[in-house]
Amino acid sequence: MIKGPAFRRAALAAVAVSAVAILAIADNPSNLTDSLKAGKLQLKSAGALAFGPDGVLFVGDSLGGSVAAIDTNDHTAPKGAASINVDGLDAKIAAMVGVPADQIVVNDMKVNPLSKNVYLSVSRGKGPDAQPLIVKVDTSGAVSNLSLDNVKFAQVSLVDAPAANPAARQDPRTTTITDMNYVSGNLLVAGMSNEEWNSALRSIPVPFKNAEPGATLQIWHDSHGRYETQSPVRTFVPYTIAGQAYVLAAYTCTPLVRIPVSDLKAGAKVKGQTIADLGAGNQPLDMVPYKKGGKDYILVANTAFGLLKVQADHLETYPTIDSPTKNPGTAGMPFEKITSVANVKQLAQLDLSNAVVLTATSGPGPAYAPGPPVGPMNLKTIVLP
Amino acid sequence: MLLAGVAAAAQSVAHSPVIELQNGAFRVNGWAAPRSEPRGGWGALFLVYAGAGKVPPLVGAYAVESGALVFHPRYPITAGVHYHAVFRMPSGATIANDFDGPARATNPLARVEQVYPTAAVLPSNLLRLYIVFSSPMSQGEAASHIHVEDDKGKVLPDELLPGQELWDPLFRRLTMTFDPGRIKRGLTSNQTIGPAITEGRHYRLVIDRDWPDARGVPMVQGFARSFVGGPADRTPPDTAQWRVTAPASGTTKALVVDFPGPMNYSLLLRMIQVTRGQAKVAGRISLERHEAEWLFTPDTPWQTGDYQLAIDTGIEDLAGNHIGTAFDIDIFEKVSKTIERKSLAIPFTIR
Numbered sequence: 001m002i003k004g005p006a007f008r009r010a011a012l013a014a015v016a017v018s019a020v021a022i023l024a025i026a027d028n029p030s031n032l033t034d035s036l037k038a039g040k041l042q043l044k045s046a047g048a049l050a051f052g053p054d055g056v057l058f059v060g061d062s063l064g065g066s067v068a069a070i071d072t073n074d075h076t077a078p079k080g081a082a083s084i085n086v087d088g089l090d091a092k093i094a095a096m097v098g099v100p101a102d103q104i105v106v107n108d109m110k111v112n113p114l115s116k117n118v119y120l121s122v123s124r125g126k127g128p129d130a131q132p133l134i135v136k137v138d139t140s141g142a143v144s145n146l147s148l149d150n151v152k153f154a155q156v157s158l159v160d161a162p163a164a165n166p167a168a169r170q171d172p173r174t175t176t177i178t179d180m181n182y183v184s185g186n187l188l189v190a191g192m193s194n195e196e197w198n199s200a201l202r203s204i205p206v207p208f209k210n211a212e213p214g215a216t217l218q219i220w221h222d223s224h225g226r227y228e229t230q231s232p233v234r235t236f237v238p239y240t241i242a243g244q245a246y247v248l249a250a251y252t253c254t255p256l257v258r259i260p261v262s263d264l265k266a267g268a269k270v271k272g273q274t275i276a277d278l279g280a281g282n283q284p285l286d287m288v289p290y291k292k293g294g295k296d297y298i299l300v301a302n303t304a305f306g307l308l309k310v311q312a313d314h315l316e317t318y319p320t321i322d323s324p325t326k327n328p329g330t331a332g333m334p335f336e337k338i339t340s341v342a343n344v345k346q347l348a349q350l351d352l353s354n355a356v357v358l359t360a361t362s363g364p365g366p367a368y369a370p371g372p373p374v375g376p377m378n379l380k381t382i383v384l385p
Numbered sequence: 386m387l388l389a390g391v392a393a394a395a396q397s398v399a400h401s402p403v404i405e406l407q408n409g410a411f412r413v414n415g416w417a418a419p420r421s422e423p424r425g426g427w428g429a430l431f432l433v434y435a436g437a438g439k440v441p442p443l444v445g446a447y448a449v450e451s452g453a454l455v456f457h458p459r460y461p462i463t464a465g466v467h468y469h470a471v472f473r474m475p476s477g478a479t480i481a482n483d484f485d486g487p488a489r490a491t492n493p494l495a496r497v498e499q500v501y502p503t504a505a506v507l508p509s510n511l512l513r514l515y516i517v518f519s520s521p522m523s524q525g526e527a528a529s530h531i532h533v534e535d536d537k538g539k540v541l542p543d544e545l546l547p548g549q550e551l552w553d554p555l556f557r558r559l560t561m562t563f564d565p566g567r568i569k570r571g572l573t574s575n576q577t578i579g580p581a582i583t584e585g586r587h588y589r590l591v592i593d594r595d596w597p598d599a600r601g602v603p604m605v606q607g608f609a610r611s612f613v614g615g616p617a618d619r620t621p622p623d624t625a626q627w628r629v630t631a632p633a634s635g636t637t638k639a640l641v642v643d644f645p646g647p648m649n650y651s652l653l654l655r656m657i658q659v660t661r662g663q664a665k666v667a668g669r670i671s672l673e674r675h676e677a678e679w680l681f682t683p684d685t686p687w688q689t690g691d692y693q694l695a696i697d698t699g700i701e702d703l704a705g706n707h708i709g710t711a712f713d714i715d716i717f718e719k720v721s722k723t724i725e726r727k728s729l730a731i732p733f734t735i736r
Contacts, residue, residue: 044554063554088438095436098443098458100465100489103601105525124460126523127599128556131460145444145459172553172651194551194560195651197512197705197712234549252546252562280564281543365529372525 032056033071035207036152041068043148046121046132049110050180050187052206057112057119058187059134060177065159067180067189069208070134071152074115082116082139083381084356090377092143093135097124105130106377109346109358115139118348118356118379119146126372137379156208158189179235181247182206183261188247190233201233203264219249219259219270237287237298242316250284250300256333258315275318276332278308281367286347288355290384299338299355299384301347304367307338309385338385345373353384404470404482411456411470411484418454422447423475431456433470443468465489495520495598497608500590501650502703504675505611508618509582512705512712514545514561515650516592521556521599530596531561536587544581556599560651582614618704619711622648624696624729631733634689639671639680640733642694647676649701656697659683660730666692687735694731 032054044064051057055072086092094101105123112119118137123130134146158175175191182188189202200216218230236249238261245261249272257272264270278284282304289298289312296312311334321332346358357380360373402416411433423429427447431454435443445458454472462468466486473479501515516531533544543564551560563581582588594607626645632638640659650672659666659681668683698708705712708729 091436091438092440095434095440096442096444098435098460098466098468098486099463101436123524125599126525126597126601127521128552128554129521129599130524143441147444172555172558173655174552174554176549176551178549192549192551194553194558195649195655196699196707197562197701252549283546283549363529371527371529 032069032207033073033152036069036071036154038150038152041070041148041151041153041155043068043132045107045123045130046134047107048177048180048189049108049119049121050182051110051113051119052182052187055112055114057110057134058180058182059121060108060180060189061132062174062176062191063128065175066155066157067177067187067204068153068155069187069206070146070148072112072119072136072146073152074112074117074136076115078116078139081354082350083354084116084118084137084139084141084350084379085381086137086141086143086379088376089137089143089358089379090360093120093122093133096135096143096145097131097133099124102372104377105372106346106358109348109356111348111350111356116350120346120358154208156204158191158202178233181236181238183238183247184245186264188236188264190236190249192232192234192252197231201264201270203266217264217268217270219257219272235284235287237289239289239298239312239315242314246315248287248289248298248315250278250287252283254278254280254282254284255321256310273320274332275315275321276310276335277321278302278305278310278335285345288347288349288384290349290352290355292353292384297384299347300335301344301357303370305337307341307344307347307385308335309338310335340385341380341382343373345377350381354381355384356381402472402474402480404472404480406462406468406470406484409458409462411458411468412450413454413472416454416472416474417452418449420449427454427456429473430454430475431470431472433458433468435466435468437467462486490600490602493598493602493605494600495522495596495602495604496606497592497604500592500608500610502647502676504647504677506613506615507582508616508704509580509584509614510617510619510704510712511563511582512701512703513563513649514590516559516561518557518559518598518604522552522559523597523599523601524550524552524556526596527559527561530593532591532593533581534589534591536589538589541581541588558651580617584614584616586614588612588614618646618702618706621706621711622700622702622708624708624731627731629694629731629733631692631735632687634735635686637683637686639682640687642679642681643674644677644679647674647703648679649703649705650676652697652700653679656700657681658695660693660695661688661690689735691732691734694733696729696731698727698729 043061045061046059047062048060055075057070057072059068090104091101094104103125107121109120116139120135122133122135124133136144136146174194177191179190187204187206200218202216231251233249234252236247239246239248247259249257255274256276257274259272282302285301287298287300298310298312300308318332343359344357345360348356350356358377360377361375363371363374365371402413405412405414432442433456443458445456448455464487468484471481496519498517498519527550532540534540546562546564589611592608595603628643630641654670666683668681671680701707
């Protein structure tokens, strides 16, 4: 009885998924790991993470001004549905690398879409000498350190050549990589400069070619009303709207902006359109798009607002927000606050209906930026709401 | 063979092995390690833990050195860490030993050297602050330790942009951004909460002493500075209004460039260069008059002739306006084909 339409929908969904998979394969006829060479990968920091095809993990190294592609050699699908729950993850990581737990900083978290194992970029220490770590939590909850001493990797530099004068003071410039996503053969890298306000989104062809740092794109968006700004992207996801590929970006001043991927070309100035505003005094952390009950949603993790479930159907129908709203946070796409999970510091998609979150009691700072968490970091699997 | 085995066993009974920490490595002394790794790896015999409860063992590498099994931790012995080393003898008996890393440092070293901009009156659309420390600091602490207070000492929330700390590679200079949502015209927060800084109001920037440095030790002292909100600045910098004062030939006196108002401190140190022909002139940059004056002292004396100031158009004033473009521009229509990284030149002559 239940089998009828529901089963057909499921079958259709399966067809849709395989069509996507075929497209992804068509983008990369050979295995991406073939382009990587074995050796010792040296990172100065490990920040934003993104998974590409074939279990390749991209790691943003803000202090090193580069991005690395690493073969995780982790391609085996789990037996059955994965559910990962590890309490006191910070203490486990700290013990593994021999440091007090208060010296562990988790910078980003992603799930390997093939194996469903969780990967975290971690700093061992909080100062300039902090060592970067890539930590893996497998579906059984075992915590391990991904050794970079002998891995297959490729690295691409994002910065200009260093100053020719070796006596010159150390260049104080850094570009903090705020987020990365693999989008049809390119790695999109959003960065934020510690000097200039204007920052570009970079599109790097994958596999990396020599030292080709890719094209930079300046994205302007309508802030409300007639003023337009070029601002650093804080977090973004690839998203299909009416059959067209878009990037949905959350900016440092919390609007959600849609940007057509077809516009993201070398040397382009791109115009994005603000279609939602999540409100002031808040920082978006991660976005997970998903489908539930035939409808599209995006789960957004935030510093001050916690988890927000944003309705994301028919985004083509949302007009550009062109006037400030009286009530902050109600503009554009409707959303609801998810109160069942609190203190989310990291959010990543696990599978079609589950996500993993890293939670920790917030520090003593203001709600929008509470500072280092107090107490244990717990990794949990949650059902997408 | 058998005799040798018995002799070895007798020896290990006579001298029970002991785990020692020598030169940063954990060593099982008094046990003759076989040359080859046992089934299950050395980790089946010897593990070091650096935390309580159910935690993974310390990562590192094993070696047999002078007949002794040695564990070299991947990371050096660290202050504040307790190590518990366990060796399981082939007989099944285990021995253990505990060690402590050095005590954590407690002597304060760090202080705030300067906060830029240094002027007492700051535009109400001020975009960025640069905080320069004397020692490397801990990341992740800024929001809890930097406060903007009103004239009554009340902490104003939501002044600075949440999250994403922007440090230099030495973790000595932190870049803080005022919430651009409250600066840009037309944005919700600008309309509903108002700008972060109001013209005519008095404020105090406070940095707490208990901000830990990179070693986890609080600063020597905190920092506070008062400032007054000035009018918003929405006029892009215009080099036509810059005044260049050229020094005399044969001297190493400073070339002086005066701006109508203060400029972005970090970009002043990087985005203006002195050139002669195609060559960059070597020298030292300093800033005066609260970053409204740029001075360049050459390494070698000026020579008679034509020079240029090469200016990157990305140079910003305190409100994030840069040459040719205001921070929030009115309608973006002109789409150029390429991203231009333009530079402007101001010629000057040394006589």
